[in-house]
Structures are given as C-alpha cells and as structure tokens.
Amino acid sequence: MRSFRLLSLLGLLFLFAAASPARAFDVVESTVAGAHAEMKAGRLTARKLVQLHLDRIAAFDQKGPAINCVLALNPEALADADKLDAAFAASGRFTGPLHGIPVLVKDEVDVADMVTTQGTAVFKDYLTPRDAFAVARLRAAGAIILGKTTLSEFAGGDTYGTLFGASRNPYALDRTVGGSSGGSGGALAANFSILAVGEETSSSLRRPAAWGSLAGMRPTPGLISRAGMWDGHPVPTAQMGPMARTVADMALMLDAMVGYDPEDPITALGVRHTPASYADALDKNGLRGARIGVIREPLSPNSEPASDDFKQVDEVFNRALGELRAAGATVIDITIPDLKKLMAQRATDPALTAEALRVYLSRNPNSPFKNQADIDAHPEMPKTFKAKSGWGRRGAETKPPSAEEVLASVRAREQLMINIAQVMADNRLDALAYKAVEHQPPLIEKAYNPPYERTKGVVALNTFLIHASTITVPMGFTRDNLPAGLAFLGLPFSESTLIKLAYAYEQATQHRRPPASTPAL
Numbered sequence: 001m002r003s004f005r006l007l008s009l010l011g012l013l014f015l016f017a018a019a020s021p022a023r024a025f026d027v028v029e030s031t032v033a034g035a036h037a038e039m040k041a042g043r044l045t046a047r048k049l050v051q052l053h054l055d056r057i058a059a060f061d062q063k064g065p066a067i068n069c070v071l072a073l074n075p076e077a078l079a080d081a082d083k084l085d086a087a088f089a090a091s092g093r094f095t096g097p098l099h100g101i102p103v104l105v106k107d108e109v110d111v112a113d114m115v116t117t118q119g120t121a122v123f124k125d126y127l128t129p130r131d132a133f134a135v136a137r138l139r140a141a142g143a144i145i146l147g148k149t150t151l152s153e154f155a156g157g158d159t160y161g162t163l164f165g166a167s168r169n170p171y172a173l174d175r176t177v178g179g180s181s182g183g184s185g186g187a188l189a190a191n192f193s194i195l196a197v198g199e200e201t202s203s204s205l206r207r208p209a210a211w212g213s214l215a216g217m218r219p220t221p222g223l224i225s226r227a228g229m230w231d232g233h234p235v236p237t238a239q240m241g242p243m244a245r246t247v248a249d250m251a252l253m254l255d256a257m258v259g260y261d262p263e264d265p266i267t268a269l270g271v272r273h274t275p276a277s278y279a280d281a282l283d284k285n286g287l288r289g290a291r292i293g294v295i296r297e298p299l300s301p302n303s304e305p306a307s308d309d310f311k312q313v314d315e316v317f318n319r320a321l322g323e324l325r326a327a328g329a330t331v332i333d334i335t336i337p338d339l340k341k342l343m344a345q346r347a348t349d350p351a352l353t354a355e356a357l358r359v360y361l362s363r364n365p366n367s368p369f370k371n372q373a374d375i376d377a378h379p380e381m382p383k384t385f386k387a388k389s390g391w392g393r394r395g396a397e398t399k400p401p402s403a404e405e406v407l408a409s410v411r412a413r414e415q416l417m418i419n420i421a422q423v424m425a426d427n428r429l430d431a432l433a434y435k436a437v438e439h440q441p442p443l444i445e446k447a448y449n450p451p452y453e454r455t456k457g458v459v460a461l462n463t464f465l466i467h468a469s470t471i472t473v474p475m476g477f478t479r480d481n482l483p484a485g486l487a488f489l490g491l492p493f494s495e496s497t498l499i500k501l502a503y504a505y506e507q508a509t510q511h512r513r514p515p516a517s518t519p520a521l
Helices: 002-019 032-040 046-060 077-091 133-140 182-189 206-211 247-257 265-273 308-326 339-343 350-362 372-376 385-389 403-426 444-448 461-465 495-509
Strands: 070-073 102-106 144-149 195-200 215-218 239-244 291-294 330-333 431-435 469-477 483-490
Touching: 032 046, 032 247, 046 070, 046 077, 046 102, 046 144, 070 182, 077 144, 102 182, 133 144, 133 195, 133 247, 144 182, 182 195, 182 206, 182 239, 195 206, 195 247, 206 215, 206 469, 206 483, 215 247, 215 495, 239 247, 247 469, 247 495, 308 330, 308 431, 308 469, 308 483, 308 495, 339 403, 403 461, 431 495, 461 483, 469 495, 483 495
Parallel strands: 102 144, 102 195, 291 330, 291 431
Antiparallel strands: 070 144, 195 239, 215 239, 215 469, 431 483, 469 483
C-alpha cells in the first residue's frame, strides 16, 4: 500500500510539472553558454534575450538607480534577433559562436548607421556609415549589437561628459564607474548585456572592469584591429578589448574579435600568434604549478598608501595572494629595476595622435571634421567637461611633448620591457600580478564638480609597455563593499596563459556577485 501511494504521489508530481509553464530564463548573470543551452532546448530565442536586456535598460539606466551607462540603443537589434531566430529555425544550427548574444559597444567605436559621439556634444550628430572591423567580426560570429555605452569625452579620463552627465557605479550609486570604458563596465555589472566592448589607452578598460567586478582584457597590440575606433592606427597604445562577467565569456569574445585587418597594419603581428581558440585555455586547475611574480609597491604616481582607501584595496589584494597559493600557485615577491623612474618618462607622440585622428575621420566620407582644428572650432568645445575642469583634451595639450621627450619615452619603454622580461626569466614566472587599481572608485560629487578631484591609484604599466597583455578578474570586495580587481600581466601574445590563470582564480574564488541596485525584474 505504501509503495502504491508513493507511486501515485510521484505520478501527480510529474503531471503537475508537465502542466506547469516553462521556467523563465533568468537574464541576471546570464552567460553565453547558459543562453545557448536555453536556445537549443527551445526555451529561449534571440529576440526574447534581447528584449529581456532592453527591459532591464528601461528599468534601471534612466529610471530607478539611473546608472546612466547607455547612450543609445540599436534600433535594429530586435530585427537582427529575428533574422538569427529564423536562421536557427531553418537549419537547427547557430550562425556562429556568439549566436544571439547581446553586446554593448563603447561609443568611440563605430557601429554602422549609428552615431559615434565620443561621449561629447561636439560629436552628437556624427553618423558613421561602416562598422568598425572588430564590430563586423562580432556580428559575423552571431552577436547582436544592442547599443552604445557612455565614456569620458574624447575617450580620456573618467566617465563624465556634457552630453550625458555622469555614469554611476551600480555597486555604489554615488561613486564613479571608472573610465574611460565606464559605460561598458557599469552596464555589464548591471546585467544590461552579456558582453561589452571596451578600450584602453592608459587604464581605460581595467579600471571599470575592476570597479564593476568584471573580467576584462587589454590584449597585445596586433590581435584586434582599431579600424573604426577613435585614437587607433598609428597610435600604438590604444587597444580595444573584450569585457564580460566571466572569463569564459571574455575568451569567447576575444576569439570573435581577433583577426588580421590590412586597414590596421599592426594586426599583421598577430597572425602567427593566434590560437585556434582562446577558450581552449580555460582550465580550472590552471594555477597548479604556476609561478606568479607579485608587484607590491604602488604603481600609480598619485596613490596614497597611508590612506584608509588604499589600505582597503591592499587588504583585498593580500587575501587574493593567499587564494592564489591555495589554488596551487607559487607566489613570489619581485622588484622590477627602475620601474617608477622609467614609467615617469611616458610621453605621447603628438604626430601619431594627429595622424590617428586623420585616419579615423577619413573613414567617414561624410565627416564634418577633417582635423583637430575643425573639432576645436566647434561651438560646444568650450562647454566640454575637460575644458571646464582644466584637464585638457585629447590632441590639444597646452604643451605637447618635445621630440626629445618622445624619444626618451620610447627608450624608457624598451628598457622597462627588458627589465621585466629578465625578472620573469630569472624567476621562471608565468605572469606578474598587481592591483588593477590601487584605490576605490571616487565619489562622483568630488570628481565631477570643482575643484575636480583626480582619480587616485590608476595603474598604466601595461599601456606604457604597449606590447604586453593584461587581464583583470574580480578579487573580492573591500570593507566598504566595493569591488576590486586583480591584474595579471604577461609578455607579448601571452593571452592564453593569462586566461588560464585568471579562469582558475575565478573558479576557485567565485568573487563576482551582482549589484543590489539592479535586481531581477
């Protein structure tokens, strides 16, 4: 009798489950693999996935917490999703490894038939007719361009601008998201998309990744084309990079973005250095036997080691080093000879900056600007945040570096690269580790208003070196409950090694958690 009743109960439970509606897909913290599994099971479409993210943007970007990280939405996003759904229904196969995955793009990168504003009212009507090369690559992989994200004006500094105001960190709405890829970082942290495109000239990708509890990579120059990006070829420092909530998603995105492009000749360097897939490096045991060199000394010229703000990040960093050891890594304190002395000689070549601007503007046959003088003459220029704050602006420094200073910078960079390579060789190191940012995100009120307090703790080691690879991964939260990031740096084209290390650390620690300000709808 008991067995009969048990079987009857199990039968009723089965019938109830069969009659119940399918579980709704939870878009919060969704991943490429998770979304694709639901699509294959017939429980999710690309249109539904796009709409779920659009609903979150509508609820939280300008309403509710108003994090203000999305500048524009792609009016074709749902139509693009419909085409992908039709293709999948007809063939039973995905169109590519990012089929139906929503991607947000930093608004210094061109998306066809959308405005590229550079975060400033000066460019608010700058309609671009062609995709950037990397955007075209993402589309070819099946991704859907969802929209454009906020950034600092002219892609330099923190995420404030006369066009949109200030973007807010979803983990602390009174603090900045970082810059200049702050909109991409804040939007990803708030689950407005699954992936986002960032860019880094100084620390423009690592900073918002660290302050958004995200994974992000500034790859070695030569892997991702800058064609269709402000401040691209022939400037060597600025590089596009993938941003995601997980290292696995970041690796898949990197796969899609990498490729040779004659329009950006530096990509010829990457042709022989690209693996079949960066996702092949995903190894949860990747820290076992790894040797990590730790840079403990402050790397930012304006860090304040005695401050509580610095100490909070340092505490998280020290815990992270213990977590690396627990995951099987050998962690070694190292000193790079003349590190700060050499980094202090950084200088930007004004001739390369001017040429990069010309190249970017010439890509658009309808551009109202031909050079920096045209931009400077725009009536909105005096109203820009950088003009008001006295921070200067890209391409219009009050005192450009001299030829001697530029040459000294090149020599210092080469010497520092040799010094780092020697330290890594002598200690048999797989990578270097340091704090992605050495301070917590500052208060918007202090940074956006007079006297315009500068962001502290910005680390620009990898971009000074130029030909180096860096990945940032969440390393936990400070006592103020703010995210902090761990950076791994490697020599040129060491992306697979860094992905292996970062993924193993991520899987061992699981530090990422979504912000409370943008919950599930």
